[in-house]
Amino acid sequence: MTDPFPQTMGQQFGRRSWAEPWKIKMVEHLTVTTREEREKALTEAGFNTFLLKSDDVYIDLLTDSGTNAMSDVQWAGMMRGDEAYAGSRNFYCLEEAVQNFYGYKHIVPTHQGRGAEHLISQAVIKKGQYVPGNMYFTTTRLHQELAGGIFIDVILDEAHDPAVLHPFKGDIDLEKLEAVIATHGAENIAYVSLAGTVNMAGGQPVSMANVKALRALCDHHGIKLYLDATRMVENSFFIQEREPGYADKSVAEILKEFCSYTDGAWMSAKKDSLVNIGGWVAVNDQSLFEELRNLVVVYEGLHTYGGLAGATSKRWRSALPSR
Numbered sequence: 262m263t264d265p266f267p268q269t270m271g272q273q274f275g276r277r278s279w280a281e282p283w284k285i286k287m288v289e290h291l292t293v294t295t296r297e298e299r300e301k302a303l304t305e306a307g308f309n310t311f312l313l314k315s316d317d318v319y320i321d322l323l324t325d326s327g328t329n330a331m332s333d334v335q336w337a338g339m340m341r342g343d344e345a346y347a348g349s350r351n352f353y354c355l356e357e358a359v360q361n362f363y364g365y366k367h368i369v370p371t372h373q374g375r376g377a378e379h380l381i382s383q384a385v386i387k388k389g390q391y392v393p394g395n396m397y398f399t400t401t402r403l404h405q406e407l408a409g410g411i412f413i414d415v416i417l418d419e420a421h422d423p424a425v426l427h428p429f430k431g432d433i434d435l436e437k438l439e440a441v442i443a444t445h446g447a448e449n450i451a452y453v454s455l456a457g458t459v460n461m462a463g464g465q466p467v468s469m470a471n472v473k474a475l476r477a478l479c480d481h482h483g484i485k486l487y488l489d490a491t492r493m494v495e496n497s498f499f500i501q502e503r504e505p506g507y508a509d510k511s512v513a514e515i516l517k518e519f520c521s522y523t524d525g526a527w528m529s530a531k532k533d534s535l536v537n538i539g540g541w542v543a544v545n546d547q548s549l550f551e552e553l554r555n556l557v558v559v560y561e562g563l564h565t566y567g568g569l570a571g572a573t574s575k576r577w578r579s580a581l582p583s584r
């Protein structure tokens with residue numbers, strides 16, 4: 262059988278070593294539990310890991326969400342947080358970073374990803390409209406449905422079969438999407454909801470070829486394309502590893518090119534961006550931006566802090582990739 266991932270493992274870059282390029286200089290104590298204590302804690306929690314107390318957990322594999330260790334620069338950044346109610350200097354710093362790395366024009370910060378999902382869903386979905394997507398993330402779909410949208414899965418069939426090897430199982434099946442448009446009419450599609458490294462499919466990436474083709478298809482039908490950019494840095498890394506023509510491009514270049522095919526994005530900064538809390542929604546359209554900026558004040562906070570502390574947006578800026 263031929264190797265389905267000929268460029269994997271980064272061997273073509275002559276990577277020096279798999280040792281991490283950082284050192285650890287802080288220690289947090291853990292509670293060491295006995296088997297009996299763990300059994301008792303699990304029983305009391307009804308075997309629901311979301312109901313455990315973290316003090317009862319020695320090795321916590323629940324999620325990466327907001328659990329990352331922060332760098333020395335991020336911690337230092339917190340001390341430089343500007344807590345002004347309006348116009349915090351950290352907002353402008355964050356806005357510039359999102360513009361530079363993701364390429365969108367207008368940014369609205371939110372307290373975390375679902376806050377951003379709420380705003381964009383309320384702003385762009387009309388009751389009864391369809392929202393085709395490459396599978397769904399729990400909070401994304403719920404916010405689309407709360408806004409009156411109807412989710413339709415248009416991911417490749419391969420994504421539903423964990424035994425199948427395919428380099429980009431996150432791709433949207435363009436024929437499935439065409440069929441949805443033909444059945445319901447372009448005017449009844451709120452937008453196409455595309456997510457990087459599809460969580461529910463086990464973190465499978467979307468190819469650059471797919472997002473380019475989606476852009477063309479959406480333009481043809483006059484439909485918007487919005488991106489869940491929560492794990493787009495990781496998705497860009499997979500493109501660098503697996504997609505012909507991208508091995509010599511940096512992750513940052515790939516990320517910016519990918520986003521350039523979409524009309525806007527929302528993201529949870531608690532994953533790729535290595536912070537404990539934060540999110541944003543960013544779009545290119547001026548009037549949609551103005552609507553989002555009005556909504557954020559109602560649900561999150563003023564448009565320059567969006568439910569975050571100045572210290573939070575500062576440390577987050579410091580976590581963005583340099584390469």
Ligand SMILES: *Cc1c(COP(=O)(O)O)cnc(C)c1O
Pocket residue numbers: 326373374375376398400401456460489491492528529530531532539540
């Ligand atoms: C975590 C996540 C969200 C929601 O973000 P929160 O910060 O947890 O509110 C949305 N989409 C994806 C793909 C996620 O992984």
